[in-house]
Amino acid sequence: MKKFAFVGAGKMASAIVSGMIKSGAVRPWDVECVSGADSTGADLARNTGISHTAKIENINAETVVLACKPQQLAEVAQSIGQKRMDLVISILAGTTISKLRERFPNAGKIVRVMPNMAALISKGISCFAPETELEPDQEKTVETVLKAIGKVIKCPEAQLDAVTALSGSGPGYVFEFAAALIEAGKELGFDNETAKELSIQTILGSAMLLEKDERSPEELRDAVCSPGGTTLAALEVFKASNFRKTVKDALFAAEKRSKELSRL
C-alpha cells in the first residue's frame, strides 16, 4: 500500500507532488497517481519517479489526494467512491466537505484544502478545513503535504470560497498584471526580454519588500510617490478607471463561482 495516491495528475497535482518530493517530505516510491484519458499521469510519474496506475480502481493508498477538476468528481467517485481510505484530501475548488462525504461514504476523514500555483516552487499558501478534528497522525499527514508546498493556515470551511478568490486564484491575477506590464513596456519601446526582466524583477522586489518591511502597502506606495511625480501620474490613471473596485468585483466573481461549483 502506498502512502499517497493522487487522483488527477495535472498542474496542481504536479506542483504538490514535486514540492513533496523536492522537500524530502516523502519518497517517490510512497506515491502513486492516476489521471484521466490523457498523458498527465504518465508524465508526472516520469518526471518525479512516483508510480502511475492506469486504472483508477487499482489505487491503493492510506491518503488519497483528489486533484481532478470539480466537474470530474462524479466520474471519479463512481470508480472509487466506495473504497475504504484513511484520509481524503481534496483541493477541488468549491466542492464542499458534505458533498465529498456523500461521494466518499467510507473515507475515514475528509479535509478540504485550497492551495495555489506557487506550490510549484514551495512558495504557495494553503488553507485547510477538516471535516472534524483530525487524529494527530492525520494532522501530521496533512502538514506533510501542505508544508512541503509553502505556508499553511487552518480555517473554517465557510471561509474557503473567499480563500479561493484571494490566494487560490490570486497567482492568476498577478500573472495577468505581469503580462500587462510587459505588454505596456514593449509599447514604450523595450524588446520582449527587457520588458519581461524589468516587469518580473519589479513584482518580485516589491513582493519581497512588502513581506520584509513593517510599512503597509499604502505607506510603501506613498514612499514611491514624489509630489508632482511620475508614480502619482500613473496612479491617477488607476484611480480614474476604478482599479480597486475592479479588483474587488473580480474577487467577488471568483467567490461566487466557487460557490456555484459546490452545486455541481
Ligand SMILES: NC(=O)C1=CN([C@@H]2O[C@H](COP(=O)(O)OP(=O)(O)OC[C@H]3O[C@@H](n4cnc5c(N)ncnc54)[C@H](O)[C@@H]3O)[C@@H](O)[C@H]2O)C=CC1
Ligand atoms: N490550477 C490552480 O492554480 C489551482 C487548482 N486548484 C484545483 O485543483 C484541481 C486541479 O486543477 P488543475 O491541476 O489546474 O487541473 P488540470 O486540468 O491540470 O488537471 C486535472 C487532472 O485530472 C485528471 N482527470 C480527469 N478526469 C479524471 C478521472 N476521471 N479520474 C482521474 N483523473 C482525472 C486529468 O487527467 C488531469 O490529470 C481543480 O479541482 C482546481 O479547482 C486549486 C488551487 C489552485
Ligand SMILES: O=C(O)[C@@H]1CCC=N1
Ligand atoms: O480557477 C480555478 O477554478 C482554480 C481554483 C483556484 C485556482 N484555479
